[in-house]
Amino acid sequence: xxxxxxxxxxxxxxxxxxxxxxxxxxxxxGTNVSYVALHGFTVDFADAKDxxxxxxxxxxxxxxxxxxxxxxxxYNLNGEFLGVxxxxxxxxxxxxxxxxxxxxxxxxxxxxxxxxxxNTDVNDSIDPTSYFVDLKNDTHExxxxxxxxxxxxxxQQVK
Numbered sequence: 001x002x003x004x005x006x007x008x009x010x011x012x013x014x015x016x017x018x019x020x021x022x023x024x025x026x027x028x029x030g031t032n033v034s035y036v037a038l039h040g041f042t043v044d045f046a047d048a049k050d051x052x053x054x055x056x057x058x059x060x061x062x063x064x065x066x067x068x069x070x071x072x073x074x075y076n077l078n079g080e081f082l083g084v085x086x087x088x089x090x091x092x093x094x095x096x097x098x099x100x101x102x103x104x105x106x107x108x109x110x111x112x113x114x115x116x117x118x119n120t121d122v123n124d125s126i127d128p129t130s131y132f133v134d135l136k137n138d139t140h141e142x143x144x145x146x147x148x149x150x151x152x153x154x155x156q157q158v159k
Contacts, residue, residue, distance in 0.1 A: 033060055044081065045073065076122070093131055097150045101133065104152060105142070108135040133142025134158070135156040 033053045037060045041048070054078040055061075059082070060075040074082040090098070090110045101110070111134035118126045131146040132155065143159035144152050 016031070017021050034077070035076070037062075037075040037081075038079075040075065040079060041073060045071075048079040052122045053065070080122050081119045082122060083116055085114050088113050088115050088131075090133075093146060094150050095134065097146050097152060100152050101144065105135050105144070108137045108140075108142070111136050111141075 022023055032055055033071050041062050045064060045066060047066050049066070051062055051064040053060065053062050058077070060077065060079070062073045064071060064073070069086055071083045071084055071086045076082055090113050092115065093113065113134070114132045116130045116132060118128055118130070120126060120128050127148040129148060133144050133146065135144060142154065143156040145155040145159055
């Protein structure tokens with residue numbers, strides 16, 4: 001009996017060591033998500049539903065729903081929480097900033113607006129909250145970032 005117990009205990013320890021050495025768990029048919037990211041996500045977003053993970057060469061991303069709101073949480077490859085995004089209405093943008101966008105991007109229409117709430121514990125040089133606004137006209141599409149101080153900055157050419 002003692003021998004069976006010891007064999008079982010050793011097998012369990014070896015399987016834990018193998019899992020820890022891999023440091024990842026397979027989700028969604030083969031996507032490797034680190035244990036640290038999974039654990040952090042479970043703690044931070046306990047009420048999340050419809051969770052889907054994607055792993056790229058730079059990040060681990062969980063897309064999910066909480067209280068009917070679709071969100072995306074980002075983790076670095078070490079499993080550290082980087083921040084969370086969600087779509088918001090253009091009304092969330094300060095009026096002063098909307099006027100600046102209308103002046104600087106005359107002829108563009110506001111499309112999707114996404115708010116990014118960063119984890120400043122991982123990167124203290126980033127604004128805690130930023131808005132990303134998709135602007136389109138007949139020939140171009142750009143993405144601008146609205147900083148914590150309500151400044152509008154060009155972020156990326158989309159089209």
